Amino acid sequence: MSFTLFIVQTLNGLQFGVLLFLIAAGLTLVFGVMDFINLAHGVQYMLGAYLAVMFYALTGSFVLALILALIAALAFGLLLEFTVFRHLYDRDHLEQVIATFGIIIFLNQAVKVVWGAAPLNLPIPEALAGTVQLMPGLVYPVWRLVIIASGLIVALMLYLLVSRTRVGMLVRAGATHARIVSALGVDIRRLFMIVFGFGTMLAAFAGVMIAPILSVEPGMGDSVLILAFVVIVIGGIGSMRGAFMAALLIGLVDTLGRSFMIDILRLVMPPSPARTVGPAIASMLIYVLMALVLYFRPAGLFPAKGRS
Amino acid sequence: MANKLLMSVAAAAIMVASGAQGPAFAQEKLKIGVVTTLSGPAAVLGQQLRNGLQLAVKDNGGKLGGREVELIIQDDELKPDVAVSKAKALVDRDKVDFVVGPIFSNILVAIMKPVTEGGTILISPNAGTSNFAGKDCNPNFFVTSYQNDQNHEVMGKYAQDAGIKKPFIMAPNYPAGKDSLSGFKRFYKGELADEIYVPLNQLDYSAELSKIAASGADAVFVFLPGGMGVNFVKQFRQAGLADKVKFLSAFTVDESTLPAQKEAALGFFGGANWAPDLDNPQNKKFVAGYEKEYGGAIPGSYAFQAYDAGLLIDGALKATGGKTDNKDALRAAMKKAPFTSLRGKFKFGNNNYPIQDFYQVKVVQVGDKFATSIDKKVFTDYQDPHAKDCSMK
Numbered sequence: 001m002s003f004t005l006f007i008v009q010t011l012n013g014l015q016f017g018v019l020l021f022l023i024a025a026g027l028t029l030v031f032g033v034m035d036f037i038n039l040a041h042g043v044q045y046m047l048g049a050y051l052a053v054m055f056y057a058l059t060g061s062f063v064l065a066l067i068l069a070l071i072a073a074l075a076f077g078l079l080l081e082f083t084v085f086r087h088l089y090d091r092d093h094l095e096q097v098i099a100t101f102g103i104i105i106f107l108n109q110a111v112k113v114v115w116g117a118a119p120l121n122l123p124i125p126e127a128l129a130g131t132v133q134l135m136p137g138l139v140y141p142v143w144r145l146v147i148i149a150s151g152l153i154v155a156l157m158l159y160l161l162v163s164r165t166r167v168g169m170l171v172r173a174g175a176t177h178a179r180i181v182s183a184l185g186v187d188i189r190r191l192f193m194i195v196f197g198f199g200t201m202l203a204a205f206a207g208v209m210i211a212p213i214l215s216v217e218p219g220m221g222d223s224v225l226i227l228a229f230v231v232i233v234i235g236g237i238g239s240m241r242g243a244f245m246a247a248l249l250i251g252l253v254d255t256l257g258r259s260f261m262i263d264i265l266r267l268v269m270p271p272s273p274a275r276t277v278g279p280a281i282a283s284m285l286i287y288v289l290m291a292l293v294l295y296f297r298p299a300g301l302f303p304a305k306g307r308s
Numbered sequence: 309m310a311n312k313l314l315m316s317v318a319a320a321a322i323m324v325a326s327g328a329q330g331p332a333f334a335q336e337k338l339k340i341g342v343v344t345t346l347s348g349p350a351a352v353l354g355q356q357l358r359n360g361l362q363l364a365v366k367d368n369g370g371k372l373g374g375r376e377v378e379l380i381i382q383d384d385e386l387k388p389d390v391a392v393s394k395a396k397a398l399v400d401r402d403k404v405d406f407v408v409g410p411i412f413s414n415i416l417v418a419i420m421k422p423v424t425e426g427g428t429i430l431i432s433p434n435a436g437t438s439n440f441a442g443k444d445c446n447p448n449f450f451v452t453s454y455q456n457d458q459n460h461e462v463m464g465k466y467a468q469d470a471g472i473k474k475p476f477i478m479a480p481n482y483p484a485g486k487d488s489l490s491g492f493k494r495f496y497k498g499e500l501a502d503e504i505y506v507p508l509n510q511l512d513y514s515a516e517l518s519k520i521a522a523s524g525a526d527a528v529f530v531f532l533p534g535g536m537g538v539n540f541v542k543q544f545r546q547a548g549l550a551d552k553v554k555f556l557s558a559f560t561v562d563e564s565t566l567p568a569q570k571e572a573a574l575g576f577f578g579g580a581n582w583a584p585d586l587d588n589p590q591n592k593k594f595v596a597g598y599e600k601e602y603g604g605a606i607p608g609s610y611a612f613q614a615y616d617a618g619l620l621i622d623g624a625l626k627a628t629g630g631k632t633d634n635k636d637a638l639r640a641a642m643k644k645a646p647f648t649s650l651r652g653k654f655k656f657g658n659n660n661y662p663i664q665d666f667y668q669v670k671v672v673q674v675g676d677k678f679a680t681s682i683d684k685k686v687f688t689d690y691q692d693p694h695a696k697d698c699s700m701k
């Protein structure tokens with residue numbers, strides 16, 4: 001393994017990490033702040049991608065499609081909150097899991113009815129479709145850099161929003177002392193509705209940004225949902241900073257594991273078994289990591305204040 | 309769901325109706341059970357199977373072998389246990405004469421015994437596992453597609469003949485993935501840049517793409533069916549590798565994934581037994597008919613192989629005078645493959661798997677759509693390597 005390849009794979013790992021953060025951000029907001037297990041986060045991400053494909057077909061512009069998809073996702077999130085979620089806040093986690101699992105099944109089937117089962121395509125905007133040379137031997141697609149940038153912007157924005165604004169203060173207070181905040185005259189239900197709608201919009205944003213590198217198909221949210229939960233469990237439930245660090249960590253561990261596990265195993269065993277065992281271990285790594293974190297730090301690496 | 313409900317209501321109605329008429333009815337409807345995947349992301353393949361078979365029946369005026377046809381369609385949900393109970397219901401309750409299906413090999417393995425043990429004939433229009441081609445071959449089982457290894461072997465042979473020096477080969481880490489790469493290596497004898505297995509349903513391939521770029525490979529061979537293939541093809545093109553590295557594949561760029569891959573897959577190669585532009589009159593008619601019937605979608609291999617399954621039933625029943633009760637006569641008639649396949653030449657080997665030509669196909673643009681196109685014939689009258697382990701004659 002050459003040094004350049006190691007650098008490249010590290011960059012790939014960070015890129016994957018930011019991508020994971022983009023997906024997990026909305027989930028940790030809703031899970032952490034509202035103590036609500038929203039399994040439907042994955043299908044909201046899927047819906048964002050589908051809406052963007054639809055609006056792109058109508059308008060022919062990626063930016064317009066992005067904006068319209070976000071608005072539609074926000075509206076849909078508020079509708080979901082109004083019809084389903086608000087009746088579940090006081091229920092226990094198991095009931096939330098069952099109800100939101102029902103939404104997964106419903107929406108997966110619904111997109112198939114509306115858009116068909118065949119995978120769809122959202123093209124990259126023309127201007128950002130090329131590659132750039134970062135250093136000799138390292139060519140990188142521009143869109144990947146756009147994803148990294150948008151992930152970092154979302155991270156920064158969430159940080160400022162939660163820690164520096166009045167709404168953020170209410171959200172933090174509402175997360176740990178909902179009754180007291182409510183007694184002080186704040187409409188906590190409305191606050192939760194806003195947070196939930198915003199979470200849906202974040203999921204949809206991730207879906208739109210990632211759609212150009214992936215296949216837009218029914219069920220595309222199910223696999224990312226598991227990864228997103230791993231991220232927020234490792235990072236510490238409800239902690240934005242934790243989610244960000246955990247996403248980067250998982251991205252690095254997963255990518256470097258997949259890249260170099262076989263080479264590492266070859267040092268200690270013959271090549272043929274290394275080839276068989278390597279991928280198996282590599283695909284387990286992030287779950288092993290999660291188990292270790294849960295064992296040594298059950299509240300996650302960066303638990304949110306006032307919880308744990 | 310509504311569909312399923314309708315289907316079960318329809319099935320119930322048929323049961324009542326046929327019960328009332330009694331079995332003495334001279335030309336009873338020919339009942340064909342269909343086991344295919346109609347839910348989940350893979351539904352796009354299962355729908356092609358269903359559409360292809362329905363089109364075969366329609367093109368024959370609603371009849372096969374002179375008998376009115378009743379298709380009873382079941383969704384296996386890509387779950388072997390579900391498939392088994394539905395296949396049993398088709399055989400025991402609906403008393404179907406044939407079962408056509410499934411798409412996936414694990415489903416095939418599950419439904420083989422429940423369908424064939426009572427003498428019902430199973431026709432697979434896609435899955436063709438090595439065990440049923442070899443030592444577990446079955447006189448009640450016919451395949452109108454291929455043996456699973458063959459499309460991978462086509463690419464291996466092509467790579468060998470085309471003087472590829474250092475291919476990088478990659479597949480998902482599950483049994484079909486391993487079969488794929490060993491199929492490739494059966495005919496490609498040269499050096500490999502690397503051979504790697506990725507987790508099933510991986511999203512992001514940037515680590516693998518960097519490896520490919522760094523390995524100095526002059527070609528990749530991948531087996532990444534469905535959404536995995538869409539992801540990989542797009543990311544491969546975006547990483548700028550398409551101009552430097554030849555793209556060989558099996559089940560990765562086809563009519564089921566091209567609507568999402570579009571330009572990204574242009575010029576990429578696959579191994580196949582057919583393409584929509586295969587030049588013969590029956591195929592031209594089929595492709596045009598399919599596009600007309602199903603909203604302009606170009607048919608893929610799943611549709612064409614199911615259409616051929618319909619033609620096979622039609623031909624065999626014509627030979628037996630429409631009768632299905634003498635199973636020996638029916639099997640003998642089927643074994644002769646008495647139909648004009650959409651792929652042209654077609655005959656069954658001793659194991660009831662096809663002996664046929666294979667092609668290297670290339671992705672081309674047709675109007676505003678994308679399809680595979682015959683580029684080069686790689687194998688002529690090719691029989692799978694497992695047939696010799698089958699004791700049938």
